[in-house]
Amino acid sequence: MAQDLVDGLLIKARSHLPPPSEPLGKLSKRDRKGVAVIKLKNPPVNSLSLEVLTEFVISLEKLENDKTFRGVIVTSDCPGIFSAGLDLTEMCGKSQAHYAEFWRAVQELWLRLYLSNLVLIAAINGVSPAGGCLISLTCDYRVLADNPKYNIGLNETLLGVVAPSWFKDTLVNTVGHRTAERALQLGLLFPPAEALRVGMVDQVVPEDQVHSTALSVMAQWLAVPDHARQLTKSLMRKPTADRLVKQRDADIQYFLQFVSRDSIQKSLRMYLDKLRQKKG
Numbered sequence: 001m002a003q004d005l006v007d008g009l010l011i012k013a014r015s016h017l018p019p020p021s022e023p024l025g026k027l028s029k030r031d032r033k034g035v036a037v038i039k040l041k042n043p044p045v046n047s048l049s050l051e052v053l054t055e056f057v058i059s060l061e062k063l064e065n066d067k068t069f070r071g072v073i074v075t076s077d078c079p080g081i082f083s084a085g086l087d088l089t090e091m092c093g094k095s096q097a098h099y100a101e102f103w104r105a106v107q108e109l110w111l112r113l114y115l116s117n118l119v120l121i122a123a124i125n126g127v128s129p130a131g132g133c134l135i136s137l138t139c140d141y142r143v144l145a146d147n148p149k150y151n152i153g154l155n156e157t158l159l160g161v162v163a164p165s166w167f168k169d170t171l172v173n174t175v176g177h178r179t180a181e182r183a184l185q186l187g188l189l190f191p192p193a194e195a196l197r198v199g200m201v202d203q204v205v206p207e208d209q210v211h212s213t214a215l216s217v218m219a220q221w222l223a224v225p226d227h228a229r230q231l232t233k234s235l236m237r238k239p240t241a242d243r244l245v246k247q248r249d250a251d252i253q254y255f256l257q258f259v260s261r262d263s264i265q266k267s268l269r270m271y272l273d274k275l276r277q278k279k280g
């Protein structure tokens with residue numbers, strides 16, 4: 001059975017963890033076939049807080065170093081939401097030191113995912129704006145559930161912020177320059193059929209088939225010898241990653257200056273307020 005291929009690894013935010021005795025990320029070694037599943041679990045919306053980013057990196061590092069694993073399926077444990085993107089509360093009203101630490105963690109996760117030697121398949125089972133979309137774009141293949149609510153894209157401009165150059169590069173490398181330019185300027189969130197048409201995802205399948213499809217795709221990718229696939233991936237991606245690696249500190253300074261502006265803080269606060277008021 002396909003499910004027998006899969007091992008489980010759950011990323012949780014500490015605040016939602018049960019007893020402290022339990023490890024933060026669980027990595028079971030029962031799997032024999034070398035495929036792990038990373039399920040994001042930071043309710044209610046899988047926002048990427050500093051803690052989740054850090055835990056994600058640690059989990060990936062463990063998998064990279066454990067030679068029994070050759071592939072990872074990245075998915076969500078929050079119904080209807082793959083990830084709401086970067087945690088906006090980490091970018092509002094905090095200290096410069098906090099912004100710097102947060103941004104370094106965002107960079108680190110992107111670099112780890114984008115250059116991972118593992119085969120990464122995104123099983124996108126929910127809406128995925130901005131940072132959520134970025135995570136899926138770093139994967140080698142994206143399977144999206146066919147639900148009209150499951151929009152995907154880099155919508156930063158709609159928040160009054162700007163997708164950094166390496167977010168932009170990741171999108172350009174996936175959908176091409178013209179589609180990326182239009183999508184980024186307009187902050188477009190694509191419904192499944194559109195996302196497939198522009199190449200933002202590779203496959204759209206009924207919701208109950210996302211996981212099994214990701215597993216079938218994984219089998220196809222794992223049929224290729226690792227060394228040849230990994231070197232090819234590096235050839236394709238390293239030049240893009242190197243652009244950030246060469247100027248990580250400058251990129252952090254740029255982020256600090258940008259996010260500390262009164263106008264940006266105001267935009268982010270207004271956006272958060274709008275989200276919060278939606279309910280009431």
Ligand SMILES: CCCCC/C=C\C/C=C\C/C=C/C(=O)SCCNC(=O)CCNC(=O)[C@H](O)C(C)(C)COP(=O)(O)OP(=O)(O)OC[C@H]1O[C@@H](n2cnc3c(N)ncnc32)[C@H](O)[C@@H]1OP(=O)(O)O
Binds near residue numbers: 131161162163164259
């Ligand atoms: C040239 C210079 C470049 C330098 C770079 C500088 C700056 C760029 C910086 C960053 C790039 C930004 C990347 C990002 O990822 S920003 C995040 C973008 N995300 C979004 O726009 C999604 C926002 N959320 C939603 O649309 C919805 O929440 C949802 C995901 C569709 C889910 O909807 P649902 O109705 O199910 O839930 P609620 O909306 O009621 O939300 C529940 C609860 O969660 C809070 N919340 C939602 N999203 C976030 C988030 N991203 N961060 C923090 N908190 C979030 C929401 O406010 C609710 O909170 P409450 O307290 O009311 O329960």
